[in-house]
Amino acid sequence: MDLRFGDSRPTDEERAAVDALLGPPESAWEGADDRSDADLRWARGGRAARERRDLLLPGLHAVNDRVGWISPGALDYLCRRLTVPPAEAYGVATFYSMFSVRERPPTVLHVCTDLACARVGGPGLYDSARERLGPDVQVAESPCLGLCERAPAALLVKAGVPGSAAPVALSRGSAPDPAAARPAAELEWAGGVEAVASAAVPQAGQPGLVLLKRVGRVDPASLDDYRAEGGYSALRRAFALGPAAVIREVTDAGLVGRGGAAFPTGRKWQATAAQPDGPHYLVCNADESEPGTFKDRVVLEGDPYALVEAMTIAAYATGARHGYLYVRGEYPRALARMSHALEQARLRGLLGADILGHGFSFDIEIRRGAGAYICGEETALFNSIEGYRGEPRSKPPFPVEKGLFGKPTAANNVETLINALPILTMGAQAYAAIGTGQSTGPKLFCVSGAVERPGVYELPFGATLGDLLALAGTPGPLRAILLGGAAGGFVRPDELDIPLTFEGTRAAGTTLGSGVVMAFDDALPLPRVLLRIAQFFREESCGQCVPCRVGTVRQQEALHRIAEKRGIAADDIALLREVGRTMRDASICGLGQTAWNAIESAIDRLGAYAS
Secondary structure, eight states: OOSSOOSOOOOHHHHHHHHHHHOSOSSGGGTOSSOOHHHHHOOOOTHHHHTTGGGHHHHHHHHHHHHSSOOHHHHHHHHHHHTOOHHHHHHHHTTSTTOOSSOOOSEEEEEEOSHHHHHTTHHHHHHHHHHHSOTTEEEEEESOOSOGGGOSOEEEEEOSSSOEEEEEESOOSSSOOGGGSOOGGGOEEOTTSOSSGGGGOTTTTOTTOSSSSSTTTSOTTOHHHHHHTTTTHHHHHHHHHOHHHHHHHHHHHTOBOSSSSOOBHHHHHHHHHTOSSSOEEEEEEEOOOSTTOOHHHHHHHHOHHHHHHHHHHHHHHHTEEEEEEEEOTTOHHHHHHHHHHHHHHHHTTSSBSSGGGSSOOBEEEEEEOOSOGGGGSHHHHHHHHHTSOOOOOOSSSOTTTSOGGGSOEEEEEHHHHHTHHHHHHHOHHHHHTSBOSSSBSEEEEEEEESOSSOEEEEEETTOBHHHHHHHHOOSSOOSEEEESGGGSEEEOTTOTTOBSSHHHHHHTTSOOTTSEEEEEOTTSOHHHHHHHHHHHHHHHOOOOSHHHHHHHHHHHHHHHHHHTTOSOHHHHHHHHHHHHHHHHHHOSSHHHHHTTHHHHHHHHHSOTTOO
């Protein structure tokens, strides 16, 4: 791929897909077929076109959704429209797993083979689908699709006008039997299955819920139903308090980030609001790609207006007038629900100019990811929105100083933001009374694996691991429990008294992470689990820094040698420790820094490879 434009021409369909997003080209400089006399006298585009570079990712989606792949002609045309060097755009297009720059069928079946799905036959279903489905369907092996409560999971994507995507039914039941899964040749289109997210919330409708109280009980499409259930009372109180008092309430409530880092939310909002540079931006990170994580998806699908209200409150507090919601590309239903919610909020004066007559203006723009775990890191997400490869940035400067488009930015995930609603409706003191002194409020946990009722559970901080697993039900003896997902750590089945708090898990030598709790029995051998974790990090490394790029490869190679009994296991374990320490100390972002965590805990805590 060259830095210069080539001779490839887009098809009419590809051109129409780009023009539907960007509008028709104004001159031959932007790709119009006819070159006018004016075009020969001066060039148009330039800086104005380059300022639209953030439309590169939506443009790639437009072509991929319409045709099913991104041809050289389509890429060249999109680059002309945005004045982006083709080599750079090619680097962006090939960064994401959901795009293809090679011709493929318009229908793609993504079959999850990650941890929760591997336990119930995901890899076998993938092999079966490849054998049974014809050349009109491409079958792709996928990391976690965020559908762990319905494992084994698959996502069927169909290009066209319009394109469509939805989960497909491989098997049913809370504890699916891989032997009972329908043959891959008989996969059913499930676009209309499970119209609400309640199937993923075993507690749906139970009294006492705070964050999940509307999920499965209130029509997620109805703004009137949301308001009848107390919606927008928090925003009205925010307007009554003022921005500084809102930040003070969030700070006094003790709210910390729910994505794993546990940074105090009030401090982040205060630091953003205090920046003299402008404009300020708000970014909601809904790109949860940690294996075993699906709590944000449940909120997006089951209570979308809660996030709209929460983002409006956060924007009001931080002085932002524009927000971005970055939704994971594998979440088509969440994307549709949020798009509808934003449209209804604008129509009712709850987004846009002069919200609720208080003189505050704010709007939200959706950006859709395309399959890249690293984009869950906030600065990688900023690069993705801006139209670059989703690679993390060095810090400092921190996002509150120079974030999206180089401006002060507050970035929070979905669960963190919706906690602002009960803080304002209950008051900081009442909210802080939930949980423990250092971990306040309710917490969402994603439970999957060897349990009878997988799904998202809401518990106050301080409940034990045993309390949570008792709710989910364990049909038999467990081999291990993974806390925090692939970037977390394993604990033993005799450690169920660990309190599910940030300080409690830290004292126990593990991590709470984003709230993943994945139970394992003997259905999936532990060495296979560790190999899948190593494979995940190797494939998801962006490759920007050497410790992670090389270390994740060496980690997987060493685990393969141990599993296949090639070489001396003790030497490979020593190598794993050395590589793991290097990745932890020298990687630029959390991916490399945590890639060794789960494997280290399995060796030290579970005695993996001891014999």
